[in-house]
Amino acid sequence: MDFDQEQLRKAIVSLAIEKVLLAIGQPVYEKVIRQLSKDYNCYLPECYEHPDYLNKVLKKTFGNAHITIVDAIKRELDEQITEKPISVFISVISE
Amino acid sequence: MKNNFERLQEQKPLFACLLITGLGIVTATFFGKDVVNLVTDFTYIPITGAFVILSLIISLRFRKTGNHGKAWLLFLGTAISWFIAETTWTVYELVYHLNPFPSTADVFYIAGYPFLFSFSIYYLKPFKKLVTRKIIFSTSLIAVSVLIPSLYMTMYNNSDESKFAIALGAIYPIADSIVLVPALIGIFLFFKGEVNFLWTLLLIGILFEVIADTGFQYFTLNDAYYTGHPIDILFIWSYIMFSFGVYNHIQLFKKSDKIKETNKLV
Numbered sequence: 572m573d574f575d576q577e578q579l580r581k582a583i584v585s586l587a588i589e590k591v592l593l594a595i596g597q598p599v600y601e602k603v604i605r606q607l608s609k610d611y612n613c614y615l616p617e618c619y620e621h622p623d624y625l626n627k628v629l630k631k632t633f634g635n636a637h638i639t640i641v642d643a644i645k646r647e648l649d650e651q652i653t654e655k656p657i658s659v660f661i662s663v664i665s666e
Numbered sequence: 667m668k669n670n671f672e673r674l675q676e677q678k679p680l681f682a683c684l685l686i687t688g689l690g691i692v693t694a695t696f697f698g699k700d701v702v703n704l705v706t707d708f709t710y711i712p713i714t715g716a717f718v719i720l721s722l723i724i725s726l727r728f729r730k731t732g733n734h735g736k737a738w739l740l741f742l743g744t745a746i747s748w749f750i751a752e753t754t755w756t757v758y759e760l761v762y763h764l765n766p767f768p769s770t771a772d773v774f775y776i777a778g779y780p781f782l783f784s785f786s787i788y789y790l791k792p793f794k795k796l797v798t799r800k801i802i803f804s805t806s807l808i809a810v811s812v813l814i815p816s817l818y819m820t821m822y823n824n825s826d827e828s829k830f831a832i833a834l835g836a837i838y839p840i841a842d843s844i845v846l847v848p849a850l851i852g853i854f855l856f857f858k859g860e861v862n863f864l865w866t867l868l869l870i871g872i873l874f875e876v877i878a879d880t881g882f883q884y885f886t887l888n889d890a891y892y893t894g895h896p897i898d899i900l901f902i903w904s905y906i907m908f909s910f911g912v913y914n915h916i917q918l919f920k921k922s923d924k925i926k927e928t929n930k931l932v
Contacts, residue, residue, distance in 0.1 A: 595792045596734035598727050598919035605922045632918075634859025636793040643792070 580656055581619040587647035588615060588625065591640060603628055619656075622663035629664075641665050673863050680910045687713070687902045691894060702894030706902075707756040713905045714749040720912040721745035727919060737788035741912070743781035748905070751775040759893060766893075767886065768834050779841040786848030793855050805850040809843040816840070816880045825887040835886055838879035846872050860918055864911040871907030874900045 592600035603625075607613045611624040618625040629637035641664050651657040674680075687709055694705035721742040728735035751774035758766035790797065816839035820832060827835075849872050852865035878900035885891035 594732050596728050596732035596919075598921075599732065599734060601922050602919050630859070632860050633793075634856045634862055636796060636855040636859065639793045639795050642795060 577656075580651070580654065581616050583651060584619045584648065584657070584660060585616045587644050588618060590647055591643040594643075595640075599632075602632065606632065619660060622660045623666075626664045626666055638665075674866070677910065680906065683906050683910075684903055687906065688899050691896070691899050691902070694894060695896075699892055699894065703759070703892065706894035706898050707760055709902055710752040710905075711756060713902055713909070714745070714752045717905050717909045717912070718742070718745045718749045720909050720916065724912050724916050724919075727916065727921065733788050733791045737785045740781050740785040740788060744778040744785065745908075747774045747778035747781060751778070755893075767891075768831050772834055776837060776841065779845060782845050783848065786845065786852065790848060790852060790855065796855055797851055801851055801854060802847070805847045805854075808850060809846045812846065812876050812880075813839055813843045816883055819880075819883055819887060823887045826889065827887060832887065835883040839876060839883065842872060842876045842879055846876065861915070864915050867907045867911030867914070871904040871911070874904035874907065878904065 588603075589600060592603055604615055606628045607615065607618065607624055610628065611621065613621055613624050626637075626641075629640050633640065641661075644664065645652075645661050648657055648661065652661065690709065691702060691706055694702040721738070721744075725735075725738045725742045728738045730736060730739060751771045754769065754771040754774060755766040758764045758769050758771065816836055820836040823832065825832060846869075849865060849869040853862065853869055856862035856865055878897050881897040881900070882891060885895060885897060891897070
């Protein structure tokens with residue numbers, strides 16, 4: 572049951588990131604994916620366990636403006652924000 | 667993490683282009699006005715042509731996806747407008763032997779600005795939450811201050827030029843200062859980010875345009891402008907800055923060999 576919940580959260584987080592990045596542009600999404608893989612050998616769904624990787628990649632690409640992308644991801648995860656793992660994920664990418 | 671200054675230092679092809687075009691025009695000046703005229707007119711065409719090709723490549727890369735897809739399509743509009751403007755100018759001057767200012771070329775020069783402004787708006791749209799009134803006010807203040815010399819020249823001059831030509835000459839610095847606002851905002855928003863390099867080059871390019879357009883207005887009012895005037899170097903350099911900014915973005919957002927399926931969880 573716990574395993575299923577975790578997988579579900581992973582998928583929800585992954586979808587939220589994908590949706591936000593695709594709204595900026597397909598190549599932006601692809602760039603983040605590539606950078607995650609290149610710098611941390613990490614795939615997008617794994618960002619759920621390693622939100623700091625995503626945080627660093629967004630900062631590296633967009634500098635100060637990465638915070639608006641984080642905000643958009645936060646809005647996408649609004650319904651799940653009460654769940655502790657999701658709130659931990661959000662607080663780490665917001666750093 | 668590299669900062670913009672370090673990135674700029676690495677841009678040897680950029681500096682080579684600036685040096686070659688600058689020296690080319692300065693050298694041609696020694697061979698007389700006809701030569702420098704010809705050299706300058708024929709320098710504009712491949713440079714703006716390259717600007718169009720690079721803009722086309724980045725537009726095709728983004729394929730209208732998201733806000734940045736729309737932004738790059740608008741940027742392509744700027745590049746095409748300015749390419750047509752430069753070609754029209756050359757045709758007027760070298761084929762019909764007419765004074766290209768004012769002429770149809772101005773329609774295309776001016777048309778490039780709304781495209782460039784809209785590009786900035788669409789690019790910055792996903793980050794609009796960070797654009798505060800304070801930022802808009804301070805960047806607008808800088809933009810207005812660069813307008814002062816041009817406005818002074820427009821109001822106080824003894825030129826024989828027609829009122830229409832004087833007003834037209836004043837439109838360019840005004841348009842430059844308008845597009846300067848989002849460029850300054852972009853620099854602030856993307857500070858320390860990789861995409862900031864594009865905005866740095868756009869800002870430098872726009873600043874070159876501001877000086878060049880103000881200079882163009884000054885020398886036209888004093889009947890001292892001719893194609894190949896040193897002020898043209900700045901116009902050419904601004905196209906080079908824009909082109910290298912786009913080139914950097916193409917490199918930054920180049921297509922991956924494969925976006926692994928493992929990234930797709932669902």
